[in-house]
Structures are given as C-alpha cells and as structure tokens.
Amino acid sequence: MDGIDHLADERNKAQFDVDAMKIVWAGSRHAFEVSDRISKLVAADPGFRKDNRPMLGRNELFKNTLRKAAYAWKRIIELHLSEEEAAKLRFYVDEPAYTDLHWGMFVPAIKGQGTEEQQQKWLPLAYKMQIIGCYGQTELGHGSNVQGLETTATFDPQTDEFVIHSPTLTSSKWWPGGLGKVSTHGVIYARLITDGRDHGVHGFIVQLRSLEDHSPLPGITVGDIGMKFGNGAYNTMDNGVLRFDHVRIPRDQMLMRVSQVTREGKYMQSDVPRQLVYGTMVYVRQTIVADASCALSRAVCIATRYSAVRRQFGSQDGGPESQVIDYKTQQNRLFPLLASAYAFRFVGEWLKWLYTDVTQRLQTNDFSTLPEAHACTAGLKSVTTTATADGIEECRKLCGGHGYLCTSGLPELFAVYVPACTYEGDNIVLLLQVARFLMKTVSQLGSGKKPVGTTSYMGQIEHLMQCRSNVQRAEDWLKPSAILEAFESRAARMSVACAQNLTKFTNPEEGFAELSADLVEAAVAHCQLIIVSKFIEKLLQDIPGKGVREQLEALCNIYALFLLHKHQGDFLSTGCITAKQASLANDQLRSLYSQVRPNAIALVDAFNYTDHFLGSILGCYDGNVYPKLYEAAWKDPLNDSVVPEGYHEYIRPLLKQNLRTARL
Numbered sequence: 261m262d263g264i265d266h267l268a269d270e271r272n273k274a275q276f277d278v279d280a281m282k283i284v285w286a287g288s289r290h291a292f293e294v295s296d297r298i299s300k301l302v303a304a305d306p307g308f309r310k311d312n313r314p315m316l317g318r319n320e321l322f323k324n325t326l327r328k329a330a331y332a333w334k335r336i337i338e339l340h341l342s343e344e345e346a347a348k349l350r351f352y353v354d355e356p357a358y359t360d361l362h363w364g365m366f367v368p369a370i371k372g373q374g375t376e377e378q379q380q381k382w383l384p385l386a387y388k389m390q391i392i393g394c395y396g397q398t399e400l401g402h403g404s405n406v407q408g409l410e411t412t413a414t415f416d417p418q419t420d421e422f423v424i425h426s427p428t429l430t431s432s433k434w435w436p437g438g439l440g441k442v443s444t445h446g447v448i449y450a451r452l453i454t455d456g457r458d459h460g461v462h463g464f465i466v467q468l469r470s471l472e473d474h475s476p477l478p479g480i481t482v483g484d485i486g487m488k489f490g491n492g493a494y495n496t497m498d499n500g501v502l503r504f505d506h507v508r509i510p511r512d513q514m515l516m517r518v519s520q521v522t523r524e525g526k527y528m529q530s531d532v533p534r535q536l537v538y539g540t541m542v543y544v545r546q547t548i549v550a551d552a553s554c555a556l557s558r559a560v561c562i563a564t565r566y567s568a569v570r571r572q573f574g575s576q577d578g579g580p581e582s583q584v585i586d587y588k589t590q591q592n593r594l595f596p597l598l599a600s601a602y603a604f605r606f607v608g609e610w611l612k613w614l615y616t617d618v619t620q621r622l623q624t625n626d627f628s629t630l631p632e633a634h635a636c637t638a639g640l641k642s643v644t645t646t647a648t649a650d651g652i653e654e655c656r657k658l659c660g661g662h663g664y665l666c667t668s669g670l671p672e673l674f675a676v677y678v679p680a681c682t683y684e685g686d687n688i689v690l691l692l693q694v695a696r697f698l699m700k701t702v703s704q705l706g707s708g709k710k711p712v713g714t715t716s717y718m719g720q721i722e723h724l725m726q727c728r729s730n731v732q733r734a735e736d737w738l739k740p741s742a743i744l745e746a747f748e749s750r751a752a753r754m755s756v757a758c759a760q761n762l763t764k765f766t767n768p769e770e771g772f773a774e775l776s777a778d779l780v781e782a783a784v785a786h787c788q789l790i791i792v793s794k795f796i797e798k799l800l801q802d803i804p805g806k807g808v809r810e811q812l813e814a815l816c817n818i819y820a821l822f823l824l825h826k827h828q829g830d831f832l833s834t835g836c837i838t839a840k841q842a843s844l845a846n847d848q849l850r851s852l853y854s855q856v857r858p859n860a861i862a863l864v865d866a867f868n869y870t871d872h873f874l875g876s877i878l879g880c881y882d883g884n885v886y887p888k889l890y891e892a893a894w895k896d897p898l899n900d901s902v903v904p905e906g907y908h909e910y911i912r913p914l915l916k917q918n919l920r921t922a923r924l
C-alpha cells in the first residue's frame with residue numbers, strides 16, 4: 261500500500277538462511293519451485309479472487325465455486341500442468357469444492373479397490389473429468405460404524421446386475437462432498453447381498469446423474485444437506501443426501517479387487533485382507549496430516565506477523581509501546597504452535613513415505629505393515645487435526661479483537677478446518693483404533709514377537725517401565741535421548757497400565773468400553789511420541805543452509821517440552837520424571853522462546869505463502885495492517901450507504917416514539 265515493509269526490522273534480525281528453510285519446509289528444491297510458481301500464478305489471476313466469500317449468499321457462493329473449479333481446470337489444460345502442478349493449483353485456489361472429493365477420494369477409491377480392468381475403464385474418464393465422482397459412504401444413521409451401513413446391493417443373477425436400494429430413512433447417504441449438486445457418479449458403499457447372504461460393506465460405482473442434462477437417473481433422489489458452520493467457509497461444498505429406489509447397475513461396477521461376485525452370483529474373496537475396502541480412508545487420513553501443517557502454519561503466520569505489528573502497553577519516556585510478540589505469555593501460546601506446524605510437516609512427510617511403502621508392499625501381497633499404517637494414519641490424523649483446530653482458534657485469540665474480523669482470515673480458516681476433526685473418522689473413534697492396536701502389541705510382548713515400526717520402543721519394555729530420567733539441569737532437556745526416553749516411557753507405561761486394567765474384566769470388550777477414556781490418553785501419548793521422534797529423526801538428516809538446523813533444533817525442543825509441560829500429569833503420575841525435572845523443562849522452554857523470538861518472522865516467511873493464499877490483512881507480508889483494515893471496512897456492503905436500509909422503517913419511528921415518551 262505504502263510500499264514500505266513494516267516488518268523489515270524483524271526480517272533483518274533473522275539468524276538463519278530463510279531461502280534454505282523454504283526448501284526444507286517444501287520438502288525439496290523441486291517441490292519449492294513448483295509451489296512457488298503455482299502459488300504466484302494463482303495469486304496474480306483475478307479469476308481466483310476469494311476475499312468476497314463471506315459476503316455471498318449460498319447460491320451465489322456455490323455458483324462462484326463452480327466457476328472457479330471450471331476456470332482452474334481450463335488453466336490446468338491450457339498450461340499443460342502436470343498432476344503435481346494441477347494439485348498445487350487446486351490447493352492454492354483455496355476453496356473447498358467437489359473437485360477435492362473427485363481427485364482426493366473417488367479416483368483413489370477406484371485405484372485402490374478396482375481391478376486392472378475397472379481402472380482402465382473408469383480412470384481415463386475421471387482423469388479427463390468426463391465423469392465427476394464422489395465418495396458415498398456415510399449415511400444419516402451411521403458414519404463411524406461403517407459396518408452398520410444399511411444401503412443394500414443385492415445381486416440379481418437373472419440380469420447380472422446389482423440392485424442398489426435405500427431400505428430406510430437412516431440409510432440415506434448423508435454428507436458426501438460433491439454429491440449434492442455436481443457428481444455424476446459415486447463410489448457408493450453398500451451391503452453386498454448374494455443369494456440371501458449379507459457379505460458386509462463393499463464399494464460400487466454408481467452413476468447418479470445424466471451425462472446429458474444432469475438430471476438424477478431414475479430411482480435416485482439427490483440434493484444438498486443444507487448450510488454448514490460459518491459464512492462462506494465449507495458452504496462452497498455441496499455435501500449431499502442420496503436415496504436409491506431399486507437402482508440397477510451392471511455386475512462389473514462392484515469394485516472387485518478385494519472380493520468378487522461371479523456371473524453365477526458366487527461370492528469370492530481374494531487373499532487381499534477385507535480391510536482394504538477401507539483403503540481410501542487410510543490414503544486420505546495420510547493427506548490430512550500433511551494438510552494440518554498447512555492450515556496451522558497459515559494461522560501461525562497470520563498471528564506471528566500481527567503480533568510483531570501490534571503494540572500494546574509498555575511505552576517508556578514517550579517511546580513506542582511493546583510489540584505484543586515480546587510478551588512471554590504471547591510467546592508461550594504462539595511459539596509452540598509455530599513448532600507444531602513444523603512438527604506436523606515432518607511427520608506428514610514421514611507418513612507419506614510409510615503410506616507409499618505399504619502400498620508397494622500390498623502390490624506384492626505383503627500385508628504385514630497394514631495394521632501399523634492404519635494405526636499411524638488414524639492416530640496422527642486425530643492428534644494433528646485436533647491440535648490444528650485448537651491452534652487456529654488460539655491464533656484468533658492471539659490477534660485480539662481484530663482476529664474476529666473476517667478480514668483477519670482466521671474465522672473462515674477455522675470454519676473450513678474444524679470438520680477435519682470429524683470427517684475421515686471422528687478423532688476419538690480413531691484414537692480407539694490406535695488403542696486397540698497398542699493393546700494387541702502389549703499383549704504380544706511376552707510371546708517373543710518383536711514389536712516393529714513405531715511400536716519398536718516397546719521392545720525395551722522392562723527398561724521403559726522402571727527407568728528414571730537423569731535430567732539434572734535445564735540444558736539436559738536439550739538432549740534428544742532425554743526427550744525420547746521420557747516420551748517412550750510415558751507412552752509405554754500408559755499402555756501397560758491400560759492393558760493391566762483390562763485384565764480385571766472378564767469380558768474384554770466390556771473392559772475396553774469401561775476404560776476407553778484412559779485408552780484414548782494412552783493412544784495420544786503414543787502418537788505424540790511418533791511426532792516427536794520423527795522430528796528428531798529429521799534433524800539427523802543433512803540440512804543445508806546457515807543456521808537452519810539450529811532453528812529446527814530449537815523448534816523440535818519447543819514442541820517436545822511444551823507437550824511435556826502440557827501433559828505433566830502423565831509424566832509425573834507414571835513416575836517418568838520428577839516435579840523438579842518438570843520445572844527444569846519449563847525453564848528450558850523459556851530460554852528456547854528467547855532463542856526463537858528474533859527469528860519468528862523469518863520462520864513464518866519460510867512457509868512462502870502469498871498474501872492471496874493467506875487471505876488475511878493481519879498476516880499480510882508487509883505488515884501494513886492498519887490502513888488496510890481501515891480501507892477494507894469501507895468496502896463492506898453495509899457501508900454502501902451512509903444511512904442504512906431500514907432506517908425509515910425501523911430506526912426513525914423508534915427515535916420519534918422515544919421523543920414522545922420523553923416529553924411525557
């Protein structure tokens with residue numbers, strides 16, 4: 261606006277090479293270059309404007325999303341973008357749309373659960389967007405309990421077709437994104453019935469709308485489920501309701517990689533585990549972890565920049581007041597979130613590796629790592645999305661009153677993000693899956709079966725059950741070995757305590773239900789250990805760039821010690837550390853905050869977000885917050901007229917009446 265960088269002093273304080281950090285954040289130089297180029301391309305294109313979203317009514321908003329999605333596709337084709345570049349473009353357009361589900365779930369479901377033949381038939385159509393698909397699993401009556409779904413797919417051997425039917429109101433599909441108004445097809449989950457036998461839930465490709473005029477096909481009732489939380493926000497998405505009245509589809513539209521139905525109606529299961537029907541959820545949960553770091557880093561970038569701009573109290577001798585970022589309480593709320601954003605980035609990278617590894621193994625019929633992949637994706641999805649949703653709200657509060665304005669970007673970010681705690685598996689339900697996995701691991705400890713992967717620490721269970729931390733000075737908490745031992749012994753002891761308590765119940769399922777709150781806490785401890793240990797592992801890699809490693813070490817220590825402080829109850833009650841050691845961790849945290857403070861702005865600059873993507877006046881790169889806020893206020897439609905509409909009907913009569921009353 262005035263061309264001055266109001267954060268220049270802050271940027272000059274940085275003690276590390278920001279460009280090198282940008283590459284670490286992006287994952288590689290190539291990833292950085294793609295992200296940088298595509299984000300600038302989107303930011304410069306008025307076709308992707310998004311600042312008007314909170315003002316639009318639902319129909320206008322939705323139409324605008326359709327326009328943008330079509331325009332994005334046009335640009336992808338015109339610019340011959342690769343799959344990676346196209347995905348980045350959709351990401352930077354930053355508007356939830358049916359395309360998220362088409363590319364993020366429909367295509368992966370066909371890839372993961374379809375046979376070669378099915379993939380060859382359907383994927384080219386989906387890749388060219390000649391069909392648009394959604395993921396139709398959840399119903400009005402059941403979301404978490406997938407085995408409780410009621411939609412049926414009954415094989416009719418006479419016609420070689422499945423009859424898809426919604427037998428009850430509660431069997432109506434409810435929530436699938438893109439279903440409400442756009443999808444022409446869906447991967448629909450339904451109970452497979454052959455010859456009167458129920459084989460449980462399977463996926464089917466079902467055409468929903470005509471490819472000619474978009475009208476629902478016979479037997480299909482479909483629509484949008486209505487407004488969701490927040491203005492704009494996730495209301496750009498057409499989450500839908502769908503009912504089937506004896507809709508017929510050819511037999512070869514059942515996704516048949518995991519199990520098949522023959523022409524005669526015989527149900528056959530390949531040696532692939534049944535759980536692969538849930539494979540798309542594992543894939544998406546993995547992407548959600550990476551996405552958590554994006555959402556949190558975005559909120560943190562806004563709150564950090566604004567905290568450096570905002571001044572409040574502390575003026576001496578008529579000098580400037582203190583920047584709010586210098587208050588220790590602000591640092592204690594903000595810097596752990598900054599550290600979490602980096603932590604989630606690295607654990608997301610690792611989880612992507614784990615997912616790729618498990619996928620390759622599955623292709624060679626090695627299913628051994630599937631339970632661990634399920635537990636890791638479920639647990640990390642849960643822990644990172646909960647922390648991110650809470651973190652975005654904390655960032656709003658860190659921005660004081662102005663954080664509540666839509667122009668801060670934080671209300672919309674929160675409203676769009678918060679359902680991540682629920683979709684793709686309710687976070688508590690997912691932690692209970694992790695707890696089951698942990699209880700199984702503990703129960704096998706005496707059997708000679710060596711725990712592997714993320715549970716390998718349980719291999720030293722005897723040590724972990726009795727070790728005592730040898731931290732004596734605050735600096736001792738900077739040793740990765742001290743941190744790891746504390747987190748491993750906490751996680752191991754919480755799991756073992758649950759396992760021991762479970763043995764008191766004659767019915768294990770009853771015991772599991774009774775102890776579920778403790779089990780969830782044990783699962784959280786295990787997941788936090790994974791995040792901490794993957795951050796530490798990241799630091800063992802070659803990290804080029806002046807001062808970059810030192811910054812990451814400080815952030816890693818902040819992440820771990822903040823968790824230790826927040827969950828001191830766990831660490832103390834399990835006897836892993838003493839009260840004195842907990843207090844030393846806190847001392848160390850304070851000095852780490854001082855170390856990060858001069859680098860804070862540069863650490864958020866390393867995310868390399870454009871002002872367009874951030875969508876926040878408070879977080880704008882140049883820090884010129886006040887003139888921009890002032891100017892934006894005048895653009896609000898309410899300020900289009902000086903005297904508001906409704907004055908003559910509702911304000912003036914009131915004022916006049918008050919006048920008469922006053923005279924009386």
Ligand SMILES: CCCCCCCCCCCCCC(=O)SCCNC(=O)CCNC(=O)[C@H](O)C(C)(C)COP(=O)(O)OP(=O)(O)OC[C@H]1O[C@@H](n2cnc3c(N)ncnc32)[C@H](O)[C@@H]1OP(=O)(O)O
Nearest residue numbers: 360364397403404405406407535538542547634683684685
């Ligand atoms: C860039 C791209 C972006 C993309 C973004 C997209 C946009 C995002 C937009 C938003 C889009 C939102 C889109 C949406 O929201 S889509 C809808 C998402 N829905 C859910 O996530 C439902 C959550 N519920 C479940 O997953 C299941 O019902 C659970 C798991 C809870 C229970 O299940 P069930 O009652 O059947 O099971 P069980 O407990 O008896 O367990 C039985 C066995 O199975 C194993 N097991 C369980 N699950 C898995 C698994 N997954 N992989 C491998 N294994 C698995 C389990 O360990 C156990 O093993 P064992 O102990 O017997 O050995």
Ligand SMILES: Cc1cc2nc3c(=O)[nH]c(=O)nc-3n(C[C@H](O)[C@H](O)[C@H](O)COP(=O)(O)OP(=O)(O)OC[C@H]3O[C@@H](n4cnc5c(N)ncnc54)[C@H](O)[C@@H]3O)c2cc1C
Nearest residue numbers: 395396397398402403404435436437679682683684685688
């Ligand atoms: C924005 C959004 C987009 C979505 N998109 C899609 C989509 O594209 N496709 C699709 O198929 N679905 C979609 N969903 C549905 C979503 O996956 C489900 O809502 C989610 O899996 C949670 O299931 P539920 O609604 O049945 O919650 P419920 O299971 O009914 O949860 C209600 C409460 O019960 C608790 N609870 C449930 N079971 C247990 C248990 N065993 N032990 C302890 N507590 C329990 C939960 O913790 C929660 O507190 C979407 C949902 C949202 C909000």
